[in-house]
Amino acid sequence: MEKHLNIPISADEIRDLKVGESVLLSGIMITGRDAVHKWIHDTFIDKTKPATQEDLDTLSQLKPILDGGLIYHCGPVVSGLETKQYRFVAAGPTTSIREEPYQGDVIHFLNLRGVIGKGGMGPKTLKACHDAPAVYFHAIGGAAALIAESVTEVIGVHKLEFGIPEAIWVIKVKDLPVIVTMDSHNASLHTSVRDQSKSILNRLIEG
Amino acid sequence: MRDFTQELLELIRLTSTDLPNQVEERLKTALASEELGSAAHAALETILKNVTMTRKNSTPICQDTGTPIFFVSAPTSIDKDELTVQIRGAIELATQKSYLRPNAVHSITGKNSGNNLGDAYFPTIHFQPSANDELSVDLILKGGGCENVGAQYSLPNDELKAGRDLEGVRRAALDAVYRAQGEGCAPGFLGIAIGGDRGTGYAASKEVLMRDPDDHNRDAELDQLENRITTEANELGIGPMGFGGKATVLGTKIISSYRLPASFFVTISYMCWAFRHHKMIVKGEAIDYE
Structure with missing residues (x-):
């Protein structure tokens, strides 16, 4: 029933995944949210902020982990x-849509095979998932202790100056439970639920 | 004045790690309503497993331990400034003990204070006079995911054809649930304030969440509206985590306040399924938690 995937994940394994599938993820990944996406985007992609030597060192340490890898x-x-x-004491997903302006570019720049979060993402990320290929893995929001148990080791941390929640934590996970909600074939569970609920909303407020 | 720091620390630990039974019961009912083998069913199963685990291990239910929101009802014998110092001290201790994540971020520099203490608004502490000799401290931990999907509507709203009446309130509430989708960690709870100004509307929409989840609104018309909004929100089919399903909203509470002739705000606070709320009551020497 559940599929096991090891990180790094191959492009073929990603192309095989379809919306609705349950997956248990194992391997090394990093955490990264608002500050991290903005940092990667501004420093290395848009280059609106000059990269310091420390920025370059951090990137070169992260690149091999993220090639075929995942950001959580x-x-x-x-x-x-x-x-x-x-x-890790508590480690559920945060809302992903805030990374929508950056995510597609970050997926391509780092050759990610996907991201893990909650709430789903928008059309730019869905297109990047199609082109890369990559997928969006949905973890259960608030299942913080359960997910923390699947983190078997904290290997290291970068950018601690962003604060504990925003830092880049390099972690080893075993069987982290997720559901594919956006796949590399342009399918998004979030779009279909939104569309269906919109038509029901219209009926409820007009009917 | 007596030092309540340790007792307040216990209130914080309890709130962060022990989901109220009434909330858990609603999640169990929601689980029973979802189709076996669906993503919605799996999500609720995971959620309930997590609830049992954190209660047992005394670890946070959710890593986003949110903004600590305190509602204090204090008799005149309590020195508010001193109690504020004790609350802030307890917050710092709870952060050291990993019951809370350091969550206070300076908005200009982006620096995290590291101890969950910010300015006078972080943590948030509301004081009101107590009607008797009891000191009661309610604590709600409300995470950023659900806070971000809160919404305030100024009626009339042409797009929703929502006028300045309870039908307009219903339309605004359903629209807010639709817009939130799964992003507020559905299935959630709605706190709705009708009236007030923009500031008091949001404060009241949170305060009303402190009501007992199983109680009824004293106003029969509002009671009916609370039930109708919950039922209709569940018809939207958004489901747990927005995966699609029957359980989208687990409860609705409404409060109305006076407003200006020119304003009619409907303010909706969305509380995630991890509705962390406990209360500490000091009666003489005795201290109870509920």
């Missing part, structure tokens, strides 16, 4: 901050 839209609760023996 997540701002975790982390314990062990003083001893640096980091552990």
Whole structure:
């Protein structure tokens, strides 16, 4: 029933995935949300902000992890901050749509095979999923402890100056449960639910 | 004045880690309504598993521990400034203990304060006089995902053909649920304030969420509207997480306030399924949590 996928994920494995499929993800990924997407976009894609040596070093460390890999839209609760023996205590997904202005470009720039988040994303990301190919994996919002259990190791952290929720946490996961809600064939569960609910809304407020 | 810091810390721990039973019951009812094998069913199953786990392990239900919103009802013997200091101290301790995520971000510099303390608005503390000798402190933890899908409508609204009446309120509420889709972590709860100004409308829409989930509105007409909005919102088919399904809204609470002749606001606060709310009551020496 559930499909197991290991990161890095191949383009063929991604093309096989369809909206509605349950997947258990294993391997190394990073967390990245608002500040991280803006940083990648402004510094390396739009280049409106000059890249510092530290920016370049961070990028070169992340690139091999992200080639065929995933970014998880997540701002975790982390314990062990003083001893640096980091552990994820709570790690559910954050709302992804805020990354819509950046996501498509970031997928192409880093050769991502997908992103994980909640709430779904828009047409720019769906097109990038088609072209890359990549998919949007939906994790369960608020299932923070359950997902934290699937994080077996915190390998490291970058950009801690963004704050705990916004930093880039490099994590190893085992069987992180997700559902494909946007695939590489232009299908989006979010678009179909939105369209259906719109017609019901119209009936409810006009009928 | 007595030092309540440890008791307030317990209130925060409880609120972050222990979902109220009434909310859990509604989630179980929602699970039973969804088709076996559907994504909606799987999502609710995961949610309920998570609820059991965090209660047992004393870890946050959701990593977004939100804005801590305190509603304090205090007798005159309580020094508000001192209690504020104690609340802020408890917030800092709770953050160190990982019951809360450091969530206070400076809007201009982007710097996270690291201890969940910002200016006078973070955490949010509302005081009101107590009608008796009891000190009661309600705490709601409301995350950013659901806060972002809150909405305020100024009626009349031509697009929705929503006039300045309860029918207009109904239209605005359903539109807000439609717009939120799954982004507020459906199935959620709606707090709706009719009237007020833009500021008091949002405050009241949160305060009304403190009502017992199972109670009835004292105003029969509003009670009926609460039920109708919940029922119709569920007809939208948005479902848990926006995956499609029957459970979209688990409850609606409405409050009305006075307004200016020129204004008619309908303000909707969306509370995610992780409706974290507990209360601490101090009666003499005794302290109870509910």
